[in-house]
Amino acid sequence: MEKALLEVLNLKKYYPIKSGIFGRIVGYVKAVDGVSFMIGYGKVLGLVGESGCGKTTVAKCILRLIEPTAGNILFEGKDLVKIKGKELKKQRKYIQAVFQNPFLSLNPRLKVKNIIAEPLTTHMKLARAEVMKRVKKLLELVGLPTTIANRYPHELSGGQAQRVAIARAIALNPKLVILDEPTSALDVSVQAQILNLLAELKDKLNLSYLIISHDLSVVRYISDDVAVMYLGKIVEISETEELFENPTHPYTQALLSAVPEPDPEIKKLRKRIILQGEPPSPINPPSGCRFHPRCPYVMDICRKEEPPMIEIKPRHKVWCWLHAKK
Numbered sequence: 001m002e003k004a005l006l007e008v009l010n011l012k013k014y015y016p017i018k019s020g021i022f023g024r025i026v027g028y029v030k031a032v033d034g035v036s037f038m039i040g041y042g043k044v045l046g047l048v049g050e051s052g053c054g055k056t057t058v059a060k061c062i063l064r065l066i067e068p069t070a071g072n073i074l075f076e077g078k079d080l081v082k083i084k085g086k087e088l089k090k091q092r093k094y095i096q097a098v099f100q101n102p103f104l105s106l107n108p109r110l111k112v113k114n115i116i117a118e119p120l121t122t123h124m125k126l127a128r129a130e131v132m133k134r135v136k137k138l139l140e141l142v143g144l145p146t147t148i149a150n151r152y153p154h155e156l157s158g159g160q161a162q163r164v165a166i167a168r169a170i171a172l173n174p175k176l177v178i179l180d181e182p183t184s185a186l187d188v189s190v191q192a193q194i195l196n197l198l199a200e201l202k203d204k205l206n207l208s209y210l211i212i213s214h215d216l217s218v219v220r221y222i223s224d225d226v227a228v229m230y231l232g233k234i235v236e237i238s239e240t241e242e243l244f245e246n247p248t249h250p251y252t253q254a255l256l257s258a259v260p261e262p263d264p265e266i267k268k269l270r271k272r273i274i275l276q277g278e279p280p281s282p283i284n285p286p287s288g289c290r291f292h293p294r295c296p297y298v299m300d301i302c303r304k305e306e307p308p309m310i311e312i313k314p315r316h317k318v319w320c321w322l323h324a325k326k
Contacts, residue, residue, distance in 0.1 A: 002040040004074070005208050006062070006176055011035045011071035013057050017283065030282045031057045033232035035071075039176065044202065044209040046223035046240070048216060048255065050279065053229040055212045059178045062210070063097055064088060075176070093123045096169040100181035102161035106153040112139075112164050113149035119171045138167040142197060159190035166197065170205060179211040183218060195221060216259050220244055225315070228252045231290040232282055238316035248318045250295050251275075289321060297322050 012035075014028040032054040039045045047055050061068045064080060073080040080091060096119075099105040106115055116135045120126060126134075136146045142163040153161055162182065169177050179198070183191040199222055201207060213219050219226055220240055227237040228251065236249040247253045254273040275294045280286050286293055292302040302321050310323045 002038075002043075004038045005041045005043075005076060006039040006210075007072075007074040008038070008058070008062065009036050009072040009074065011058065011061060011073065012069045013054075013061055013066065014069045027283055030232050030285060032061065032068075033282075033285070035229070035232070035234055037227050037234065037237060039208050039210060041175075042202070042206050042208055043225070044211060044223045046219035046226040047210060047212045047229060048214070048219055048226060049229035050255075051214075052279065052282070054232045054282075055229055056180055058229075059097070059180055059210065059212060063095060063178060064092075089123075093119070093172040094175045095178070096172065096174040096176075097178045097180065098162070098165050098169050098182050101185045102158065102165045103153055105165055106161060106168075108153050110152075111149065112151055112153070112156075115153075115164060116168050116171055119168060123172055134171070138171055141170070141201070142167045143193075157190075158186050159193060162186060162190075162194055163197065166194075166201070170201060170207070173205070174207070176208045176210065179209055179213075181213055182211070184213070184215065191218070198222060216244075216256065228255065231279060231285055233290060233319070235291065235320070236318045238312075242313065242316050246312075246316075248312055248316075248323060249291075249320050250297055250322070251291050289319075 011032055013032040014030050016025045017027040017029060018024065019026045035058055037045060047058065049055055060066045062073055068081055071081070075091060075095065078091065083091065113132065113135050116138055117131045120131050120134060135149060139146050139149060144160060144163050148156070148160065156164065182198070183194050186194060195218060198209070202209060211219065211222060223240045225237065226240050226243045227234050228249065229235070230251050236243065236252045243252065244256065247256050254275050257271065257273040277294050280290065280293060288304050289302040289307050292298045295302065299321060307319045307321045308324055310318050310320065312318055312323065
């Protein structure tokens with residue numbers, strides 16, 4: 001059995017809704033509601049789903065940028081939810097992040113060399129000369145000239161800025177890097193370069209990735225496994241090629257049918273699935289299966305009871321009554 005680097009178990013994040021002058025809690029926004037998955041050493045998990053389904057909230061909980069409401073986040077067997085202070089700071093260097101827009105994630109008042117040096121000076125006791133030596137090595141590792149070290153973020157192109165963000169993320173030799181839409185703010189040609197760089201660094205540094213993306217072609221290119229989220233829950237998880245070749249949840253099928261197909265002959269044969277209605281509110285999610293108001297195969301039991309986990313094949317799991325009945 002594959003050894004887990006990260007295990008997320010029944011993770012929940014609820015945001016209270018307050019009303020009145022006394023701030024009485026009248027409800028909750030259930031942004032993440034019972035999410036579980038695992039990432040092995042040197043592996044990549046893609047997390048996909050439409051906007052508002054809770055993908056970034058999951059990432060923020062793992063990074064402890066926000067506090068989970070319930071659940072466990074086991075990193076090399078240690079529960080990140082239960083630690084704090086110096087112990088949490090010690091664990092932070094092993095989990096780093098690259099965000100969607102590098103110009104928002106990089107400090108505009110710092111030069112590139114200081115941006116990359118910041119995690120080194122925060123977590124390691126190194127002489128300034130040694131820090132600058134490592135900064136230069138990191139710039140070379142991400143394919144940037146060392147002359148960029150004296151520039152500010154606004155003097156960089158989008159691709160260069162994202163490479164700086166990646167250099168900062170790998171500065172402390174992390175074991176897990178969370179990539180939240182790392183290419184969506186970039187031109188298509190630059191996206192390919194950044195993806196190739198991430199794949200190269202993964203192999204060279206033995207990194208594990210959690211990649212969040214709307215672009216299913218990006219996820220297919222870089223991921224070993226894919227988890228599909230809908231309204232705060234995972235509805236299907238599988239090895240990448242198995243999921244793309246054999247999607248079993250109706251929501252996954254609809255997502256994949258929306259991927260543009262450049263070959264006109266294949267496009268003619270492929271059926272486009274158009275979901276009816278809008279996603280329900282996470283404040284008042286539907287009873288039973290959360291996808292049932294939009295599902296073309298809805299049954300009575302879907303409206304009443306949450307679907308169980310069904311193992312279609314080894315490492316291919318789906319939460320759907322349609323398959324439980326087979």
